[in-house]
Amino acid sequence: MAAEGFQTARGTRDVLWPESWQMEAMRDLALSWAARFGYTLIETPIVEKSGVFLRLGETTDIVQHERYRFVDAGGEDLTLRPEGTAAVARAFIQHGFAEAPQPVRLCYFGPMFRRERPEAGRYRQHTQFGAELYGSDSPLADAEVILLALGLVDMAGLKQPEARINSIGCQVCRPAYRQALIEFFSQRQDQLCADCQVRLRQNPLRLLDCKVDVALREDAPDVQAFWCDDCRNHITAVIDLIREAGYRIERDRHLVRGLDYYTRTVFEVGHPTLGRQVALFGGGRYDGLTAGLNGPWVPAVGFGMGIERLLSALPAPLPMPVAARVYVAHLPHFEREGYRLARDLRAQGFAADSDLLDRSLKAQLKEAGRRATIAVIVGGREWADGLVTVRDLGRAEQETVERDQLANYLRQKIQEDQA
RNA sequence: GUGGAUGUAGCUCAGUUGGUUAGAGCACCAGGUUGUGGCCCUGGGGGUCGGGGGUUCAAGUCCCCUCAUUCACCCCA
Known part of the structure; x- marks a missing residue:
């Protein structure tokens, strides 16, 4: 790179x-x-x-x-x-x-x-x-x-x-054991690796977990006896x-x-x-x-x-919370409305975001499918009637909902899905 | 600190004995469907081939150095 x-x-x-x-x-x-x-x-x-x-x-x-x-x-x-x-x-x-x-x-x-x-x-x-x-x-x-x-x-x-x-x-x-180890390994000093030569003087206990001299340690005195x-x-x-x-x-x-x-x-x-x-x-x-x-x-x-x-x-990752995420998609010319709706939903406790790139509805739903479980579509014909479309991305079903009932609708829906 | 291997697109990797504009799959973007995701089709964007130097008419490919990753040592919280 x-x-x-x-x-x-x-x-x-x-x-x-x-x-x-x-x-x-x-x-x-x-x-x-x-x-x-x-x-x-x-x-x-x-x-x-x-x-x-x-x-x-x-x-x-x-x-x-x-x-x-x-x-x-x-x-x-x-x-x-x-x-x-x-x-x-x-x-x-x-x-x-x-x-x-x-x-x-x-x-x-x-x-x-x-x-x-x-x-x-x-x-x-x-x-x-x-x-x-x-x-x-x-x-x-x-x-x-x-x-x-x-x-x-x-x-x-x-x-x-x-x-x-x-x-x-x-x-x-421990002093007696330490002494016993020193005596044991001193007699076999010529068989010790270079590191162990140093350990013998400084910290004889560590001779026991040397990976080189594994054969030697088998015969070394056991601390248990001391x-x-x-x-x-x-x-x-x-x-x-x-x-x-x-x-x-x-x-x-x-x-x-x-x-x-x-x-x-x-x-x-x-x-x-x-x-x-x-x-x-x-x-x-x-x-x-x-x-x-x-x-x-x-x-x-x-x-x-x-x-x-x-x-x-770990054989499996720790469980990730499956938070229901709401993606607010918008029809042409309704980018701001979607933005505001996402903002309102967050204020009401939902995890929600909206499109920032003014993309086609198709592109927005594609993104929604990746990172949300519910898409809310704003704009178009329904907007004038005070309606939005709520699409269940898992089931591929959708229905229109009154805008001021959206939060309640979503809350109920999420509750049902989790049950 | 010692020795070996590896480094090509966001990811996983191909790249023949050096030879034109460096490829694939996945991912991404757009279109097919002017208001609907996952499948499919078509197209597109994206790379100073880890970096520097050298050899050569010509280097992703060969040589040296360097950085990084990785494995085996060393060691370990």
């Missing part, structure tokens, strides 16, 4: 109808579903001081190079938000939510930015829905956010998601609660998450139709993330969900 002109920046796109409407429908579905659990919507800014996201972890690619970070004209170091959790945590602290009645339930829905190589279903700007539950360290809380996410996927029409869960331990038991009693009871309870709700979930001992702030529970849910896009949603427990942002220590758990991915995985 026109290379001389402007196009969307790499990895970004225009969302056109009807997908734009699908996004809105998903937003409505997500927010109303979350509201049933008591989650209130929070809209954080798209841009934050860069420090907010620095604590995501020193070894994370998001932090290392996949961010939109810039210094603005005033010298401020800013970053386009790559995910929701850190920004919501910042807001939690800023507004003193730790002093509010606990638990605090917040959800968000909006664009996230990440500068990675574009692929199908992977955009530099994508939309995420997420929920964060603060103030409870109970497994009931973990289960709640997972059930919230699974329930949304279910309501959107996607069946049989593949849910995986793991516990990466807590401050009590769990303390609290961690063991916690993950067991979470899994029970999910299954009790009727969902399938399996423990995956190789599951660790890309972000460094997680403790105990981590989970990821995918779907076979997504293929390489991997995760539909993912999340976990991040007790104390708020303390890392210079706030109070608060237990928390949450998830983030990729909306574009969810929409692309």
Whole structure:
């Protein structure tokens, strides 16, 4: 296409109808579903001081190079938000939510930015829905956010998601596991890929989800053997609660998450139709993330969900409302009359428009057939008698109606059609 | 960031070993029906062949660069 002109920046796109409407429908579905659990919507800014996201972890690619970070004209170091959790945590602290009645339930829905190589279903700007539950360290809380996410996927029409869960331990038991991993992989250092050589020093847990050294990890120590009693009871309870709700979930001992702030529970849910896009949603427990942002220590758990991915995985689009649309066609010399009639109809609550190109009646009805269910034809012989013609475009039937009875007639007609 | 493939009309795509005014289907517009859509028929509009440079008498076609898309890696919210 026109290379001389402007196009969307790499990895970004225009969302056109009807997908734009699908996004809105998903937003409505997500927010109303979350509201049933008591989650209130929070809209954080798209841009934050860069420090907010620095604590995501020193070894994370998001932090290392996949961010939109810039210094603005005033010298401020800013970053386009790559995910929701850190920004919501910042807001939690800023507004003193730790002093509010606990638990605090917040959800968000909006664009996230990440500068990675574009692929199908992977955009530099994508939309995420997420929920964060603060103030409870109970497994009931973990289960709640997972059930919230699974329930949304279910309501959107996607069946049989593949849910995986793991516990990466807590401050009590994780150090020993971490040490065991380091020892295991150090002995096999010559077999590790280049990236894993680095991970071994910086974040040994991530060796487990390396896609290169898959054979090695099979023999790596299982975190299960290192769990303390609290961690063991916690993950067991979470899994029970999910299954009790009727969902399938399996423990995956190789599951660790890309972000460094997680403790105990981590989970990821995918779907076979997504293929390489991997995760539909993912999340976990991040007790104390708020303390890392210079706030109070608060237990928390949450998830983030990729909306574009969810929409692309749906077997059928979300239902579109079939609004009855009225098209006002006009006979020669009655363009203004049609225009005014459409205006009146809109004022009375109808979705109505008229021809703006002074086209032939034939052309007008052709357009009406494309985008309306009812055509009102004004002008000609009937106009002098105070009549208009109402044509049912679906049934190809029409009758003349008194102009001042038109609104009532249409209302009744639309009601009958919907019944 | 690495490697491969692709880029021709709004959309989906043809374009023979380089060779006249670059095509089709769908979509759009008009007419056939001077007051009636969906089907049909006829006609029409719309393209600097992603962009730039090069080779050549001649480039959509060959070469280089660049931009974009896509697939596989990497990574993942």
